[in-house]
Amino acid sequence: xxRIRRVAMVSLHTSPLDQPxxxxxxxxxxxxxxxxxxxxxxxxxxxxxxxxxxSALQPLVEACDGVTVRHIHAGPFEGLTKDELPGQLCVxxxxxxxxxxAQPLGHYDAVHSHYWLSGQVGALARDRxxxxxxxxxxxMAKVKNAALAEGDNPEPSARLIGEEQVVEAAxxxxxxxxxxxxxxxELYDAEPDRVxxxxxxxDLSVFRPLDQGEVRASLxxxxxxxxxxxxxxxxxxxxPDVLLRAVAALLERDPGxxxxxxxxxxxxxxxxxxxxxxxxAALAAxxxxxxxxxxxxxxxxxxxxxxxxxATLVAVPSYNESFGLVAAEAQAAGTPxxxxxxxxxxxxxxxxxxxxxxxxxxxxxxxxxxARPLTDPELLVRLQAGALEQARxxxxxxxxAQTLAVYERAHSLMRESxx
Numbered sequence: 518x519x520r521i522r523r524v525a526m527v528s529l530h531t532s533p534l535d536q537p538x539x540x541x542x543x544x545x546x547x548x549x550x551x552x553x554x555x556x557x558x559x560x561x562x563x564x565x566x567x568x569x570x571x572s573a574l575q576p577l578v579e580a581c582d583g584v585t586v587r588h589i590h591a592g593p594f595e596g597l598t599k600d601e602l603p604g605q606l607c608v609x610x611x612x613x614x615x616x617x618x619a620q621p622l623g624h625y626d627a628v629h630s631h632y633w634l635s636g637q638v639g640a641l642a643r644d645r646x647x648x649x650x651x652x653x654x655x656x657m658a659k660v661k662n663a664a665l666a667e668g669d670n671p672e673p674s675a676r677l678i679g680e681e682q683v684v685e686a687a688x689x690x691x692x693x694x695x696x697x698x699x700x701x702x703e704l705y706d707a708e709p710d711r712v713x714x715x716x717x718x719x720d721l722s723v724f725r726p727l728d729q730g731e732v733r734a735s736l737x738x739x740x741x742x743x744x745x746x747x748x749x750x751x752x753x754x755x756x757p758d759v760l761l762r763a764v765a766a767l768l769e770r771d772p773g774x775x776x777x778x779x780x781x782x783x784x785x786x787x788x789x790x791x792x793x794x795x796x797x798a799a800l801a802a803x804x805x806x807x808x809x810x811x812x813x814x815x816x817x818x819x820x821x822x823x824x825x826x827x828a829t830l831v832a833v834p835s836y837n838e839s840f841g842l843v844a845a846e847a848q849a850a851g852t853p854x855x856x857x858x859x860x861x862x863x864x865x866x867x868x869x870x871x872x873x874x875x876x877x878x879x880x881x882x883x884x885x886x887x888a889r890p891l892t893d894p895e896l897l898v899r900l901q902a903g904a905l906e907q908a909r910x911x912x913x914x915x916x917x918a919q920t921l922a923v924y925e926r927a928h929s930l931m932r933e934s935x936x
Contacts (some may be wrong), residue, residue, distance in 0.1 A: 518616055521924045523562040525617070525625045525642065526553060527635035529609055530599055534578065534586055538784040538815030541599055543750050544653045544842040547818075548717050549631055550580060555718075555917030557583030564625075566613050566638075568605070570594050587616060603675060610638045614645055627924040631655060633676060635685030638735040643686070649927035651920075652687035654680070654697070656839050659704045664859065666753035666836045681705055688927045691715050693840040693919065694864040713923050716864070717840050718913030723818050724849035726905065728824035736827050738779055743891050746852075748783040748821060748843050749827035749835075751797055756857070756878060757782055758800055763883035765804040770884065774891070775809065783813040784826055825850035829897070830890055833862060834878060841865045848872070849908035849929040853900035855886050871907035872900060 526549060529551045535542035553563040562583050568828040569588035576762040578586045591609035592602075617624055629651045630639030636652045643650035658672035658680055663673060684690060684705040692698035698714050711778035727738040730740050738744060745764065748756045764780055782797065801807040816824070825831060831847035838844075840861035844854045848865075854872035856862040868874040877887045 521626045521921060521928065523564070523625050524556065525628050526563055526565045527613070527628065527639050527642070528565055528567045528632070529635045529638060530568065530602055530632060532535070532570070532586065533565055534580065534897065535814050535906040538621050538748070538750060544840065545631055547705065547842055548655070551718065551720060551913045552917055552920060553584045553681070554581055555913045556921060557581060559917065559921060561921065568592070568609060568820050576619045583779060589820045590614065594699065600673060603679070605750050606637055607632065610641050613638055613642055617642070617646060626928055627651060629653070633680045633683050636687065637679060640683060640686035643729060649688040649924070649931045650686060651689045651691060651923055651927060652683055652840070653691045654701070657700060657704070660700055660860070661754070661837055663901055664836045666756055669753035687711070688931065689713055689923050691923065693717055694861045696860065696864065697839055713914055715872065715919045715923070716911055717842060717845070718912045718916040719845045719908055720818070720913060721908070723847055724822045724825065726851040727823065729826060732823050732827045736823065738827055739777070739785060741777060742779045743774060743777050744828045745778070745780045745887060746783065746824060746831045747781070748824065748831065749784070751786045752931065754836055756834040756836055757797055759883060760832045761800055761806065761810065762880035763887060766880045766884035767808050767888055768806065771888070778809045780806070780810045781813055781824060783816060822850060824878040828852050830855055830887060833857065833888070834860070834883065835859065836878070836930060838862050844872070844909060845911050848904035851901050851905050853897065853904050867907050870900070870903040872904065
């Protein structure tokens with residue numbers, strides 16, 4: 518196997534330094550920075566190329582020892598939507614190539630691109646540098662369009678074509694789950710032997726069980742509250758409205774729950790949710806549950822861990838998730854997850870063991886699922902124990918070790934083909 522010394526990661530549309538939970542920052546941001554940190558701990562230097570979105574950003578930022586974030590100027594700093602970013606691909610790619618040209622020949626040993634926009638740049642860099650391209654899709658347009666939330670916008674044909682090009686160009690495609698691997702093969706004609714399944718991880722030093730009474734007191738929550746938590750970007754894809762409608766149905770069935778019920782929504786508007794940033798609050802008022810819903814702006818990973826630990830249940834009603842980091846993190850805190858039976862959530866959440874999986878997005882069905890652990894203490898305790906057990910399957914150290922092996926294998930295969 519080829520010894521890997523330096524890796525160029527490309528995360529064009531969102532910086533790993535951005536606060537997850539709003540805008541375009543989410544699970545992918547966590548994935549990129551956590552993977553880079555763990556690779557650095559194994560002696561790999563990682564440069565992360567991302568687009569500068571603020572004039573105050575320094576060109577080079579050391580995220581930690583061995584990990585440097587390179588801010589590339591490509592287009593206006595603010596105001597560009599993700600759909601407008603393809604127009605900046607050439608400028609971004611030029612600046613990435615220019616940065617590498619200032620280094621000694623053979624500076625990078627592999628390129629790892631994240632999301633299809635980055636994959637377009639990664640393919641060009643791979644050809645120019647003569648190193649393998651490893652690509653992570655994170656989300657796929659064909660999968661998303663097949664399960665659109667009401668009011669959400671379908672992904673444009675330019676993205677579908679771009680994704681197909683990246684799948685064809687990549688030397689190795691990393692899939693988060695076995696389901697995603699099958700989707701790459703069946704929907705994008707990826708060659709099966711070029712697809713490698715590697716689960717994302719959880720930082721178990723951050724997301725861990727905490728004293729629930731103490732955490733609740735610090736967050737202003739009653740010790741005996743039923744806390745149903747949503748964490749993530751507020752957009753149709755993530756379906757926070759499904760949780761709110763389910764809560765309304767739950768209270769209609771059992772009004773006695775209201776005095777103890779708290780529904781924190783931790784996150785900010787994103788994607789098509791930016792068009793109506795106040796829509797979720799308006800829905801809570803319309804459903805007459807605004808007295809139990811509590812909106813919390815995006816928080817740091819350490820603070821998010823406290824919210825998970827304070828929750829009775831974490832709801833993940835998304836229409837699709839390639840993996841579902843929120844579910845994995847919540848379980849690491851010992852909190853059961855009620856999740857939609859879609860995408861990677863069926864891998865992360867073990868039904869009736871670490872949480873409950875719900876088919877579809879009917880509020881009545883969701884109300885019934887949420888009610889089960891709330892009204893059955895023995896079930897809740899069993900799910901809490903199962904959540905901790907399930908979370909131990911996912912670690913960033915394992916993710917990094919497997920990813921490094923993919924880099925090394927891809928590099929060796931490329932050298933063999935050239936020779």
